[in-house]
Amino acid sequence: MDLLRYMDEGWRSVLIPVGSQAVLSLRGSRLIIDPHRGQTAIMERQSGMDVPGSDYGAFERDVLGTDSIERVVLGYDLGLQGTSFAQRYLARDIAQAANDWTIEEWLPRDERLHAMMLVATSIPEAAAAEIRRVGVNDRIVAIALGCNGLGRPFGEPAYHPIYEAAANLGLPIVIQVGSEISGDQPLPAVAGGNPSTYAEFRVHAGHANWNHVASLITEGVFTRFPKLKVLLVGGGAAAIPSQLWALDYWYKMTGPAFPWIERLPSEYFVDHVKVSTLSLEKPQQPERLAQALGVFEDIERVLLYTSGYPDEEWETAEQIAERLPAEWHESVFRTNADEFFRWPEQFASSHGAAATHGAAGGH
Amino acid sequence: MSTYSGPIVDVDVHNTVASPAVLKEYLPARWQDYVSVTPPVPNTTIGLGFFTPAPPVRRRDGGPTASTYQHIKEDVLEAGNVFKAILTHGIGQYPELSNHDFMLDVCRAANDWMIDKWLTLDDRLATVLVVPTQMPEEAVAEIHRLGDHPQMVGIVFSSNPLRRPLGDPIYHPIYKAAVEHGLAITTHVGVEHASVIPGGAPSSNMTAIVNFPGAAGHHISSFITHGVFEKFPDAKFVLKEYGITLLPSLMWRLDAEYQRMKRESPWVKRYPSEYMHQHVRLSTQPIATGPRRRDLTDYLSVIDGIEDMLLFSTDYPHSSMDDYEYAARQLPAAWHRKVFCDNACASYGWTPPPVEAERRLEHSAA
Numbered sequence: 001m002d003l004l005r006y007m008d009e010g011w012r013s014v015l016i017p018v019g020s021q022a023v024l025s026l027r028g029s030r031l032i033i034d035p036h037r038g039q040t041a042i043m044e045r046q047s048g049m050d051v052p053g054s055d056y057g058a059f060e061r062d063v064l065g066t067d068s069i070e071r072v073v074l075g076y077d078l079g080l081q082g083t084s085f086a087q088r089y090l091a092r093d094i095a096q097a098a099n100d101w102t103i104e105e106w107l108p109r110d111e112r113l114h115a116m117m118l119v120a121t122s123i124p125e126a127a128a129a130e131i132r133r134v135g136v137n138d139r140i141v142a143i144a145l146g147c148n149g150l151g152r153p154f155g156e157p158a159y160h161p162i163y164e165a166a167a168n169l170g171l172p173i174v175i176q177v178g179s180e181i182s183g184d185q186p187l188p189a190v191a192g193g194n195p196s197t198y199a200e201f202r203v204h205a206g207h208a209n210w211n212h213v214a215s216l217i218t219e220g221v222f223t224r225f226p227k228l229k230v231l232l233v234g235g236g237a238a239a240i241p242s243q244l245w246a247l248d249y250w251y252k253m254t255g256p257a258f259p260w261i262e263r264l265p266s267e268y269f270v271d272h273v274k275v276s277t278l279s280l281e282k283p284q285q286p287e288r289l290a291q292a293l294g295v296f297e298d299i300e301r302v303l304l305y306t307s308g309y310p311d312e313e314w315e316t317a318e319q320i321a322e323r324l325p326a327e328w329h330e331s332v333f334r335t336n337a338d339e340f341f342r343w344p345e346q347f348a349s350s351h352g353a354a355a356t357h358g359a360a361g362g363h
Numbered sequence: 364m365s366t367y368s369g370p371i372v373d374v375d376v377h378n379t380v381a382s383p384a385v386l387k388e389y390l391p392a393r394w395q396d397y398v399s400v401t402p403p404v405p406n407t408t409i410g411l412g413f414f415t416p417a418p419p420v421r422r423r424d425g426g427p428t429a430s431t432y433q434h435i436k437e438d439v440l441e442a443g444n445v446f447k448a449i450l451t452h453g454i455g456q457y458p459e460l461s462n463h464d465f466m467l468d469v470c471r472a473a474n475d476w477m478i479d480k481w482l483t484l485d486d487r488l489a490t491v492l493v494v495p496t497q498m499p500e501e502a503v504a505e506i507h508r509l510g511d512h513p514q515m516v517g518i519v520f521s522s523n524p525l526r527r528p529l530g531d532p533i534y535h536p537i538y539k540a541a542v543e544h545g546l547a548i549t550t551h552v553g554v555e556h557a558s559v560i561p562g563g564a565p566s567s568n569m570t571a572i573v574n575f576p577g578a579a580g581h582h583i584s585s586f587i588t589h590g591v592f593e594k595f596p597d598a599k600f601v602l603k604e605y606g607i608t609l610l611p612s613l614m615w616r617l618d619a620e621y622q623r624m625k626r627e628s629p630w631v632k633r634y635p636s637e638y639m640h641q642h643v644r645l646s647t648q649p650i651a652t653g654p655r656r657r658d659l660t661d662y663l664s665v666i667d668g669i670e671d672m673l674l675f676s677t678d679y680p681h682s683s684m685d686d687y688e689y690a691a692r693q694l695p696a697a698w699h700r701k702v703f704c705d706n707a708c709a710s711y712g713w714t715p716p717p718v719e720a721e722r723r724l725e726h727s728a729a
C-alpha cells in the first residue's frame with residue numbers, strides 16, 4: 001500500500017479497487033509459501049501488526065542497535081516478487097515506486113543506511129533506464145535484479161543492457177533466491193520440477209543461482225564488462241567447491257564452444273562473484289563447514305555477510321562468526337563488502353559532480 | 364598415487380543400438396513402417412544441438428562405438444579386473460516418445476533386445492529395465508514381465524516425461540513393483556528436461572550439465588519428503604552420472620529442514636542423511652575435483668561414511684568417461700575396495716569375489 005503513493009494515477013485507479021492485499025502481498029504466482037509461516041503472517045496482519053521488516057522501530061532495535069554495525073544495505077523482501085507480474089509495465093513501475101519509497105522514506109533516517117535499487121528485468125531497456133535514473137544517488141550501492149522477467153538464464157544477451165548500465169555507474173548486481181520466479185514463463189522453483197513441500201524449496205532454492213552463474217560466465221558477461229560484480233543471496237555456501245569444480249571440469253571439455261572465455265570459470269568466479277552468508281549451512285559438527293568450504297582456496301574472498309533480516313532464518317554476524325574460522329572474519333564481515341558495494345565515497349571519487357545525495361537533507 | 368588391482372563393478376556402461384532399425388526385430392508388425400519415419404531414439408536430450416566433445420573411445424569396427432558385444436568386451440570387461448558391468452542402454456530415453464502406444468512397444472523392444480543380444484552372451488553383464496514411466500500401470504506390468512531375469516538389477520529413469528520430481532506419488536506403484544523384484548530404482552542424467560531447470564533453459568551443453576546435480580539432489584529430497592523409503596524399506600535409489608560432490612551440502616541442508624519436514628511430511632521419521640546412508644547410492648563418474656590432490660577427499664569426508672554411498676562407474680563410451688585408474692588416483696586407497704566392488708555387490712545382491720589376501724590364504728592352506 002505504501003508504494004501506491006509513488007505510482008501514477010493510472011495504476012492507482014486500477015490497483016486500489018482491487019484491495020490492498022493484491023499489492024501488499026506482491027507475490028508472484030509461483031512463489032512457494034511455507035504454509036505455517038503464511039498463517040502467522042495473516043494473523044499478524046489481522047491483529048494490526050506490521051509486515052516483518054516494515055517497522056522501523058523494530059528494525060532499528062534488531063539491526064542498527066548493535067554498536068558493531070557500521071553500514072547496512074537494505075534489500076527487498078517480498079517486493080522482489082512485485083516485479084514478477086506478467087503485466088510488465090506494472091512490474092516496471094512497481095520497481096520505480098519501490099526505489100522512490102526507499103530513497104524518500106528509509107535512507108534519510110540513519111546515515112548508516114544504504115540501499116539496493118530494484119529493477120524489473122522483463123524490459124531490460126527500461127531496467128537500464130531506471131538504473132541511470134536512480135543509480136546516480138550515492139546511497140544506492142547495488143542493483144537487485146527482480147524476478148526473472150524473460151525466463152532465461154541471467155547471462156543471456158537479452159539482459160546485457162542492464163549490465164552495461166550497471167557497469168557504467170560502477171554498481172554491482174545482486175541475484176537473490178526469489179528471482180527464480182518468472183511472471184509468464186513456466187519455470188520450476190527448484191531443479192527437477194516443482195517441489196511439493198516448503199522444506200524441499202528451502203534445501204534447493206539456491207540452485208537457480210548456479211544456473212545464472214554458469215550463464216554469466218559462459219555468455220561472456222564478465223569479459224564484456226570486466227568490472228561487473230555479482231552477489232548471490234540465499235542459497236548457502238557449502239556447494240561452492242562442488243559447483244566450481246564441475247564448471248571447470250566441463251569447461252576444459254567443451255571450452256572450444258566459448259572462444260570469448262579466456263580463463264577458467266572458477267577464476268572469473270573469484271574475481272566477479274560473491275556469495276552471501278544467508279542460509280549458510282549448519283552441520284551438526286560445525287567445524288566441518290570450514291573444512292568443506294576451505295577446500296576452495298579463495299573462499300575467503302567469496303563469502304560476504306548478509307543478515308537476511310527479517311527472513312525467518314536471518315542471522316546476526318555473531319551467529320555466522322561462530323561457524324567460520326576467525327581468520328576469515330575480517331574478509332567476510334568487512335573487506336569483501338567494502339570492495340563489493342559502490343559506497344558513496346567510491347562513487348564520489350569516480351563520478352564527482354554526477355552524484356546526487358541520497359537523502360533529502362542527508363549528509 | 365594410489366592404484367587399485369582388485370575386482371571392479373562398473374555400474375554405468377552404455378551399449379547402444381547401431382541404428383534405430385535394430386529394434387524393429389522386436390516390435391509388433393504394425394510399427395514396422397512407423398519406425399522408418401519415426402526414429403525410436405527420441406530427440407529429447409537437452410544436450411542435443413549443443414557442442415559435444417568427441418568421446419575418448421572411438422571404434423571403427425562393427426558399427427558405432429558400443430554397439431557390439433565385442434566393443435564392450437574389449438574396452439570394458441577386459442580393460443581391467445571387471446567382475447560385473449551394468450549396461451544402461453545409450454541412455455534409454457524411449458519413455459519420452461509422445462505416441463504412448465508406440466512408446467510402450469519401444470520400451471518392451473529395447474528390453475527384449477538387451478536380453479537377447481547382450482545378457483545371453485556374458486554372465487558378467489547385468490542391466491536395468493527401461494520402463495514406460497508416463498504410463499505407470501504399464502510400467503508395473505513391464506517390471507512384472509521381466510523383473511525376475513537374473514541379470515536384471517534395476518529400473519532406470521533416463522527421461523522424465525511427466526516432469527515430476529521422482530519421489531512423487533504417481534511413481535509409487537512403479538517403486539512397489541521394483542522392490543518386489545529386488546530391482547534398484549535408478550536415475551541417469553537425461554531426466555532433467557530443459558523445462559525443469561530453474562532460472563531458464565541453459566543455452567549450452569556445459570551450462571546444462573552443471574545443472575544436473577541440483578536436479579539429482581531434488582529427486583533425493585523428493586524421495587525422502589514423499590516417504591518412499593518409509594513405504595518401501597527395501598528400496599534402493601541409485602543416481603548415475605551426477606558426480607559425487609553434491610552430497611555434503613545436500614545432506615547438511617536436508618538435515619537442517621528435519622523439523623519442518625516433520626510438520627509437512629509427518630512420515631519422515633529419521634534425519635534425511637540417515638535415509639541417504641541406507642538407501643541412496645551415487646555412481647562416481649564424472650569425478651571433478653579441485654587443483655590440489657587432497658581437495659576431493661577433504662570435501663567428501665565431511666560426511667562420515669560417505670565412501671559407503673559411492674559406486675564406481677566409467678560411463679563408457681561417453682566423452683567424460685573415467686577409467687578405473689583415474690578414479691583410483693582421485694579416491695583414497697582405503698575406500699577403493701568398497702567403491703570399486705563391495706558397495707555395488709551389496710546394492711545388487713552379488714557375492715563379492717574374495718580379496719587377494721584371502722585368495723593367497725586359500726592357496727597356502729591347500
